Amino acid sequence: MREYEACIGMECHAELLTESKMFCGCKNEFGGEPNTRCCPVCAGMPGSLPVANRQAVEHVIRAALALNCEINPKAKFDRKNYFYPDLPKGYQISEYDEPIGRNGYLDIEVNGEIKRVRIRRVHLEEDTGKLFHMAGNESYIDLNRSGVPLMEIVTDFPPDIHTPEEARAYLVKLRAILTYIGVCDGKMEQGSLRCEPNVSVRVKGTEEYGTKTEIKNLNSFRSVQKGIEYEIARQIALLERGERVVQETRGWNEARQATFPQRSKEVEQEYRYFPEPDLVPLQITPEWIEAIKATMPELPDAKKARFMSEYGLSDYDASYLTETRALADYFEETAKHAGDAKAAANWIMGDLSRLLNAEGKEIDACPITPRQLGSMIRMIADGTISGKIAKMLIEHMYQSGEDPDKIAAREGLVTLRDESAIRQMVQQVFAENPKIVADILEKGLVQKKGFLVGQVMKLSQGKADPTKVNRLIDEMLAEEQKVR
Structure with a gap:
């Protein structure tokens, strides 16, 4: 069989953390009874007029800066016309030829090597509603999500990503940055961050690109990697049989671990973009950009380098502890209370992660505070408890949320020194x-x-x-x- 090369473009959509929706005052919050968080604007009623959400614009500028983008001094909204039941207006307000950010990049690490992935654009748009397909060929629509501010991040062409592992690493890094800067909660299981890879294959060494397919709305790192793996294998099998790949949008069936056809893929001309007549272009001044830069936190790469130099952590430990801002903050606070950064890292990456993973919890839902964990580590260092006892003690702490010294005294876990x-x-x-x-x-x-x-x-x-x-x-x- 001939040797093939995959070419993978990544389109990622991130719902922005704002109080209200993109063009109206409706509450921007996950969940709620269907169709209870919508108004004439986000429901697309005739005569309703949009007003842009300033915080959403600033979030996109912040993200574009974090992704090393140029910021356009003028960005305008456009109407993207297509017809689908979850799009009540029959068009989506988006940005086309003048996005907020462009020409950026993101560095990822795969198999110990750093690779640069170019980013073509970072733009702002509104989210659509959500369809629920029921038994008996019935479908229902919930407009609570309609109008939620949505940021789209699109990698450049020709693609820099060629393997499922690189695609996963890109998404992991992107999620970390967006959560660090506070523009998106990154909860993929809730749809806050969604990924749509565009996959094509070609015979290695040739210049012409193959026909691409889009895998729609993947919502986990695993499904992104598995979906791309399946699609690469499917396309190669078609070409080896002498058949052709059809340009289309495909869904992902988690149970079957396979993609399936949804609809033919639209081309850019079909969207009939034109400037949104109800919104004036955004004027993004240097002063506005500098004000946003002043609020930028330490980003993952910089934090990882500091953890290695300041705390003497290994590359692996520093990478693990900077995956999310919440985890990095938890580690630093624990290290401060413990007085031993390496011990803090070991307990967080070991027993604490095991307890959290068993319940599917993130570090921000941990019942043990950094002060409590740091106190337990100090108790080991001063001989109050042994390392073996500490493994029992942390279980009690996780279940009760109590301080370690109180539990140790009550349960008779204090080291015998007599x-x-x-x-x-x-x-x-x-x-x-x-x-x-x-x-x-x-x-x-x-x-x-x-x-x-x-x-x-x-x-x-x-x-x-x-x-x-x-x-x-x-x-x-x-x-x-x-x-x-």
């Missing part, structure tokens, strides 16, 4: 394991000391101070050696 009590346990272990003691003293098998330590810790239910256990075992071995 030397006389530990000595008695050591004596008991020696009496119960004379052969092990003899092997150490007579045969020099010092590695068996670990067994004695383990037995004492078991006897103390993990509460004995390990340092004292080791010292007392050494002292008793020395005493035994003298009498032999």
